[in-house]
Amino acid sequence: MAQFDIQDLTFAYPERDQRALDGVTLQIERGSYVCVCGLSGCGKTTLLRHLKTVLAPCGQTTGTVLFEGRPLQEVPLADQAQFIGFVMQDPDAQLVTDKVWHELAFGLESLGTDPRVMRLRVAEMASYFGIQDWFHKDVGELSGGQKQLLNLASIMAMQPSVLVLDEPTSQLDPIAAADFLNTVRKINVELGTTVIITEHRLEDVFSTADMVVVMDQGRAILHGAPQKVAQALHERQSAMTFALPAPVRVFYGVAPTRSSQKSAWEERAVPTQDVQEPIPLTVREGRTWLLSYVDAHELPVRSLPDEPVLDRAQEGAGQKPAVQLKDVWFRYERAAPDVLRGVDLEVPQGELFALLGGNGTGKSTLLKCLCGICKPYRGTVRVLGRRLAEWKSGTLFHGGLAMLPQDPQNLFVKKTVRLDLEEMLPDVSRSERDVRIAQVARLCRVEAQLDQHPLDLSGGEQQRAALAKVLLCEPQVLLLDEPTKGIDAFFKRTLAEVLQGLVRSGVAVIMVSHDVEFCARYADSVSLFFDGSVVTTNTPRAFFAMNSFYTTAANRMSRHVFANAVTDEDVIELCRG
Amino acid sequence: MVALPGSFETFHPVITFTWFACAIVLTVMATNPFWTGCACAGAAAFLLTVRGRAGWKLILGMALAFIVLLLANGLFNPQGRTVLFTYFGRPYTLESVLYGTQTAGMFVAVMLLFGSYDRVMTADRFTYLFGHAMPAITLVLTMVLRLVPDYLRKAKQIASARDGIGKGAAESGFGGRVRHGSAILGALTTWALEAGVVTADSMRSRGYGTRKTRTQHARYRFGARDVVMLAVLIVCVGLAFAGVFSGASSVDFLPRIAFPPVTGFSMLSFLAYAAFMFTPFVVDAGKRISWRSSISKI
Numbered sequence A: 001m002a003q004f005d006i007q008d009l010t011f012a013y014p015e016r017d018q019r020a021l022d023g024v025t026l027q028i029e030r031g032s033y034v035c036v037c038g039l040s041g042c043g044k045t046t047l048l049r050h051l052k053t054v055l056a057p058c059g060q061t062t063g064t065v066l067f068e069g070r071p072l073q074e075v076p077l078a079d080q081a082q083f084i085g086f087v088m089q090d091p092d093a094q095l096v097t098d099k100v101w102h103e104l105a106f107g108l109e110s111l112g113t114d115p116r117v118m119r120l121r122v123a124e125m126a127s128y129f130g131i132q133d134w135f136h137k138d139v140g141e142l143s144g145g146q147k148q149l150l151n152l153a154s155i156m157a158m159q160p161s162v163l164v165l166d167e168p169t170s171q172l173d174p175i176a177a178a179d180f181l182n183t184v185r186k187i188n189v190e191l192g193t194t195v196i197i198t199e200h201r202l203e204d205v206f207s208t209a210d211m212v213v214v215m216d217q218g219r220a221i222l223h224g225a226p227q228k229v230a231q232a233l234h235e236r237q238s239a240m241t242f243a244l245p246a247p248v249r250v251f252y253g254v255a256p257t258r259s260s261q262k263s264a265w266e267e268r269a270v271p272t273q274d275v276q277e278p279i280p281l282t283v284r285e286g287r288t289w290l291l292s293y294v295d296a297h298e299l300p301v302r303s304l305p306d307e308p309v310l311d312r313a314q315e316g317a318g319q320k321p322a323v324q325l326k327d328v329w330f331r332y333e334r335a336a337p338d339v340l341r342g343v344d345l346e347v348p349q350g351e352l353f354a355l356l357g358g359n360g361t362g363k364s365t366l367l368k369c370l371c372g373i374c375k376p377y378r379g380t381v382r383v384l385g386r387r388l389a390e391w392k393s394g395t396l397f398h399g400g401l402a403m404l405p406q407d408p409q410n411l412f413v414k415k416t417v418r419l420d421l422e423e424m425l426p427d428v429s430r431s432e433r434d435v436r437i438a439q440v441a442r443l444c445r446v447e448a449q450l451d452q453h454p455l456d457l458s459g460g461e462q463q464r465a466a467l468a469k470v471l472l473c474e475p476q477v478l479l480l481d482e483p484t485k486g487i488d489a490f491f492k493r494t495l496a497e498v499l500q501g502l503v504r505s506g507v508a509v510i511m512v513s514h515d516v517e518f519c520a521r522y523a524d525s526v527s528l529f530f531d532g533s534v535v536t537t538n539t540p541r542a543f544f545a546m547n548s549f550y551t552t553a554a555n556r557m558s559r560h561v562f563a564n565a566v567t568d569e570d571v572i573e574l575c576r577g
Numbered sequence B: 001m002v003a004l005p006g007s008f009e010t011f012h013p014v015i016t017f018t019w020f021a022c023a024i025v026l027t028v029m030a031t032n033p034f035w036t037g038c039a040c041a042g043a044a045a046f047l048l049t050v051r052g053r054a055g056w057k058l059i060l061g062m063a064l065a066f067i068v069l070l071l072a073n074g075l076f077n078p079q080g081r082t083v084l085f086t087y088f089g090r091p092y093t094l095e096s097v098l099y100g101t102q103t104a105g106m107f108v109a110v111m112l113l114f115g116s117y118d119r120v121m122t123a124d125r126f127t128y129l130f131g132h133a134m135p136a137i138t139l140v141l142t143m144v145l146r147l148v149p150d151y152l153r154k155a156k157q158i159a160s161a162r163d164g165i166g167k168g169a170a171e172s173g174f175g176g177r178v179r180h181g182s183a184i185l186g187a188l189t190t191w192a193l194e195a196g197v198v199t200a201d202s203m204r205s206r207g208y209g210t211r212k213t214r215t216q217h218a219r220y221r222f223g224a225r226d227v228v229m230l231a232v233l234i235v236c237v238g239l240a241f242a243g244v245f246s247g248a249s250s251v252d253f254l255p256r257i258a259f260p261p262v263t264g265f266s267m268l269s270f271l272a273y274a275a276f277m278f279t280p281f282v283v284d285a286g287k288r289i290s291w292r293s294s295i296s297k298i
Helices: A043-050 A076-083 A101-108 A114-126 A145-154 A174-189 A226-236 A239-243 A245-266 A284-295 A362-371 A417-422 A428-445 A459-471 A487-505 A516-522 A540-546 A553-558 A567-576 B013-029 B033-051 B055-074 B094-120 B123-130 B135-163 B176-205 B224-246 B264-297
Strands: A005-013 A021-028 A033-037 A060-067 A084-087 A161-165 A194-197 A211-216 A219-224 A323-330 A340-347 A352-356 A379-384 A403-406 A477-481 A508-513 A525-530 A534-539 B083-087 B090-093
Touching: A005 B013, A021 A043, A033 A043, A043 A161, A060 A245, A060 A340, A076 A508, A084 A145, A101 A145, A114 A145, A114 A284, A114 A553, A145 A174, A145 A194, A161 A553, A174 A194, A174 A567, A211 A226, A219 A226, A219 A508, A226 A245, A239 A245, A239 A487, A239 B094, A245 A284, A245 A362, A245 A553, A284 A553, A284 B033, A323 B094, A340 A362, A352 A487, A362 A379, A362 A403, A362 A477, A362 A508, A379 B090, A403 A459, A417 A428, A417 A459, A428 A459, A428 A487, A459 A487, A477 B055, A487 A508, A487 A516, A508 A516, A516 A540, A516 A553, A525 A540, A534 A540, A553 A567, A553 B224, B013 B033, B013 B094, B013 B264, B033 B055, B033 B094, B033 B264, B055 B094, B083 B094, B090 B094, B090 B176, B123 B135, B224 B264
Parallel strands: A021 A219, A033 A194, A033 A211, A084 A161, A161 A194, A352 A508, A352 A525, A403 A477, A477 A508
Antiparallel strands: A005 A021, A005 A060, A211 A219, A323 A340, A323 A379, A525 A534, B083 B090
């Protein structure tokens, strides 16, 4: 008997014509690891929420969901609370109480568990998840990654048989996300708990899943083993292929020439086994595959031509840099340690510059120093050649510089996107205002969302609407704090196109990011930020080819064969010879 | 500051709460300057062991309030036999000032007790005590305790996001500041509603309200030392209350000062009261000394 048997589930939200779920039929086996993926708004979350009665959205539902053979509605709510664990996206809002220990006990308290049993369970979970050290802390003191682990632990304390996770890592940085997903994997393997997860960071979950379900416009269009799904997606030329792990994309990127060669080989009666060869899902499999591929094809070129060395002194001789920092030191409080320790940095105009680095190294603080929110106690910050103090109040943010914060929601203060945009143009005539809003909406591709409530938009749409608002400052220097956080692969491409358009028009875009893949593909220059200062600055290719750990999947998979291939395209180009 | 092992705040919440409750009630009921002076001294001593140097700030503030209150009482209360002087035809009497001293002392003692109360009876200890009797209210309390710092954090984030696009408070005059504040408040409200929906989902998803009885995670054990402490407190409190009800702690100020007769029993109840008020201080000071000597051995 399957754990969940979903039969012809159809659902529509009230007052919407389009079905959010359309005839979904799925069997989820006990102990399996199921990854549900699809573009934003495809119905993943709606599907997951139907797996627990109290979370199921209101609307018109037909079809049935059987939990261990019984219709879900007939399973008592207390049993559902215990056996079906649900972890949501927002690490903060999910927490109910103020103390870590109380959060762990909350579910058990609600279920009326005997205090002696509860003591044991709480102690057990705190030990399993390594929470002992912060057991007595206030939840407010925890980092995002710790909060989400706590959410997971407090659900595991109830000993569920199924764990449903709805984009659990979208608010976390990559290291905390990997840590979280490893724990989920460990629970699945060691405890046999069924895992049903939606994720846009497919690199980490695609290869570990037993079954991948692809959703599109409310339908489960594909389901099966990851390799089969990857193949089917490729055959359909689906937009979802952008989200697949790098080894898969490289494999299929190389494939067209392979198939044409295949026919040539057939004439020469070369065995065509490699058509059946397994698709590489992980970097390790990718390395093995690439090595055999290169050996079989005796590729002549093993590296891409070197790019000219990045020399800021020479190229910036003619024009003044967009941003210039000299020996900048900053600390938040008199007694606190230094966050910035002598930062030297120069970014020319018309460039997409990415600042990479670990958590808490001071990257976001650097951005705050650039726009004057934080005041350095030593050193100078120049924007467009002028020191920050020389900008008269208010002029800096009109045609000078503007910042998109990490959480774009923080920028929305009005009922619709249009009103929010109008807030930026208080002293402009009605007709001109409409023209400028139309322009910026077109640039950021939020024309269709102008009259919606900002918080009703998807993550990617919110990001672009916030960007539109920031761009109404007409900045020459645009600061972005983690712009790709919580956005799926498809929206990342759209964002990149918008940013590249800005760069072409001469804007300097400075972004702080964890997203190695995004920076490698789209940035013009990359710096590593460590221990309060900029360690190195280079072109993405030279930068990532030098690193062995802090680099792209494509580079890690190809570095034993190719010298400086950084993106999927690089690897594909070299494979084709 | 981490609680010293074995200090008063590490006793079972029943003990610490009983002490605070009885201390406040006894202090308010006693109108004897000796009793009240003893309460002030005990509360101040405990405050200093709990809060360290930061406790002096409250003590100095209270000393100031003490002087103001005792002088003010003379202005508002013209009763009493010994007239010190008259102003605008109203008498300013010694008894009235002394009565003011007594009430001011009582006020100061209670304030000093509250000064250490929130340090010792933290929210989780309080909710632990009353979770059985009123589960819904205590849950609301813990949620509120979480939300307040959360709201402040979010308001800061929104403000700094607006600074980054030139819409910060510093950019405009008074009208701008008001608009700025209301924009933040509006965004904060929307955010709070959204987050509230998620929290409610999370609670229901974890079985909140599915069972009639909520149980409680038992974090504290009522150990042997708690039993001993409870016995000591019961004896002291019993004697002190007996003294209060027999009138040993009552002094008449108006129209003239009349102390109750000093008897063996009144002395005993006063000593019990003094022992009670100084118990936390003695426990902490004793532990501090023994801990210091044990550290020097380590």
